[in-house]
Each structure stands twice: as C-alpha cells, then as structure tokens.
Amino acid sequence: MTIYNHMVVDQIDGATADQLMHALADATRRDIIRRSIAGRHSVSALARHYPISTTAVQKHVAVLEQAGLVSRHKVGREQRVRTEIAGVRAASSVLDDLEALWRARIDQIDDLLAEPDRAQP
Amino acid sequence: MPLTDVHKDLDALTMTITAELDVPVERAWQLFADPRQLERWWGPPTYPATVHAHDLVPGGRVHYSMTGPEGDTHHGYWDVLTVDAPYGFQIEDGFADESAVPDDDLPSSRMTVRLDPRDGGGTRMSIISTFATAESMAEMLQMGVEEGFKAALGQIDEVLAASR
Numbered sequence: 694m695t696i697y698n699h700m701v702v703d704q705i706d707g708a709t710a711d712q713l714m715h716a717l718a719d720a721t722r723r724d725i726i727r728r729s730i731a732g733r734h735s736v737s738a739l740a741r742h743y744p745i746s747t748t749a750v751q752k753h754v755a756v757l758e759q760a761g762l763v764s765r766h767k768v769g770r771e772q773r774v775r776t777e778i779a780g781v782r783a784a785s786s787v788l789d790d791l792e793a794l795w796r797a798r799i800d801q802i803d804d805l806l807a808e809p810d811r812a813q814p
Numbered sequence: 815m816p817l818t819d820v821h822k823d824l825d826a827l828t829m830t831i832t833a834e835l836d837v838p839v840e841r842a843w844q845l846f847a848d849p850r851q852l853e854r855w856w857g858p859p860t861y862p863a864t865v866h867a868h869d870l871v872p873g874g875r876v877h878y879s880m881t882g883p884e885g886d887t888h889h890g891y892w893d894v895l896t897v898d899a900p901y902g903f904q905i906e907d908g909f910a911d912e913s914a915v916p917d918d919d920l921p922s923s924r925m926t927v928r929l930d931p932r933d934g935g936g937t938r939m940s941i942i943s944t945f946a947t948a949e950s951m952a953e954m955l956q957m958g959v960e961e962g963f964k965a966a967l968g969q970i971d972e973v974l975a976a977s978r
Contacts, residue, residue: 791943792820794858795831799817801855802845806837 716760721745722753725774729763732775739774828944835937839929842937843900846870846927853878861888867914872897876905877914891916895924902928 716722721743728739740750754774757763761780765772819832835842845851849865857863861880868876876892891914892905908922916922928940 791829792831795820795941796817797858798855799831799833801859802833802835805845805851805854806835806841 716756716762719753721750722757722762725750725753725757726762726776726781729774729776730778732766732773735771735773828942830943831941833939833941834932835939837937838935839931839937840900842929842939846903847899849876852876856880870894870897870903875914877910879912887912889914892925900929902926 724742725739728734728742736751736754737747739754740747743750754763754765758765761777763774763776765774767773817831817833819830821830821832845855847870849868852868853863853865856865856878857880861882863878863880866877866879870876872894874894876894877889878891879887879889881887889910889912890907891910892907893916895904895906897903904924904926906922907925909917911917924944926940926942926944928938928942930938930940932938
C-alpha cells in the first residue's frame, strides 16, 4: 500500500474515478488512446481498425472523452480524436507508484540478504 | 539489482513483480516470516516500518505502522488468507487504526507472494498485487489524477519562472 494514498484520500471524487476506471478497463478503448496520440484520425478512420461499427467506436470515444482521456477537434469538415496525454499519465501514475514502492523494497531486501547470516555461527 | 520484471495488467487490474534472489527459498521466506526482518524492508526508506503483531497463519493478522519524516504515523494490516510455507502466502493488505482495526473506508488490495526454487539454489520471488474491488482501483486512479494535476501545476510554475 503506498504512503501516498493516505495523503490525498480526502480528495476523492467518486464520479470522475469511476469514469476513468471504466474508460481504461477495455482493450478497444486503450487501443483508441494509443492510435490517437498524433490526433490525425477521425472516428470513421479509427473504426476501420476494429471489427465493430462506427457507431460503437463513436460510443467508445464518448466514454474516453467524458473521462478526459481524449478530446475531439474540428479540422475542416472532419472531427478528429486526440489523446489527452496528461489524463493518461495521471491514470497510470497509480500503478507507477506501486512499482516504485516495490523497487525500493527489493533494494532493501537486496541489502538485507547481503549481510552475513547471524542465525548461523 | 535482483528485480527482473514488472508486469501491469489493466484488464485484470493486477501488477506482478518478479525478482531473482541469490538465497534458498527457506532464507527468502524469513524476509516475511520474521517480523524483525520484515520491518527492515517493508517501509520505503523515508517511511520505516514497525511490526507490532505478526501471526502469519491462515486467519491470522499482521499489524504494522510506518512513520514518515515529519513524525506522521500510518497503520496497516494484513489479513492472512492462505499460507504455504516456505513457498508463499496470500494476504489482504489495508489501512488500520493504531489498534489494528481495519479502516473499511480506505482501499485495500490483495497480495500473493510466491517463492519458487531456481536452478542453482536461488529463489524466484513473485509478488502479485490485485485491487480487491473496482472501487479500490477507482479510488487509487482518482488519487493518480490529483497527482497529475499537481505535476501539471509544477510545470506551469517552471514555465512562468523561465519566462521572467
């Protein structure tokens, strides 16, 4: 459990958290995030990558947009989808915190195991 | 540096950490089974841990606290689910008050520890962290968002400082 959790736990906003979690827990939506980093694709262009209808992709994009993970921009007559890097980074920082904690722990385990074994003379 | 792999699975909401230790399984087991050894590595360097109670048997409880640089103390507990000494165990890890009473308002996570013998006498240690409920993951994600905002504000400060 990360120490960090104690510090900010008072600031939880349940609605936003649920949206973020729901948005990320789907492989197609994560793929849309990945493909939209450069912001060059419209929804219909994105839809060509998946075996689902454009309407279904539209719904996925709407879920991502509500969670702050992508935004839509008008370019000419086209609506293009662009990944909101800050949103994605924020969501992944939770697991990064846990990874950092375990890296620190394993460094300490390493030091502990390097000491002479006091149990055996 | 014995850490060999970190694997994050967003579908299953798990993270698996694998480390190769150059000691036999029985020695690696003591890292968890001996409270004096556990408290030397469980807390991050800036938050050293103290283990107050340690009953690493199925149905048992481990109670620990970690103290930060400003004297702030945070209590946590393990509810021990299964034990397969010296090859591993499974616990529920959560926050508690100073009497080790779990705080159900804060997120808990499940941790599975596996200690497998390696050829040549060492140990492969696998730690699998699973968010107990969707709500736990949601709360932690929300904390990540707060952190993201703080990082973004920090960057704005830098930009403003550079443009002076």
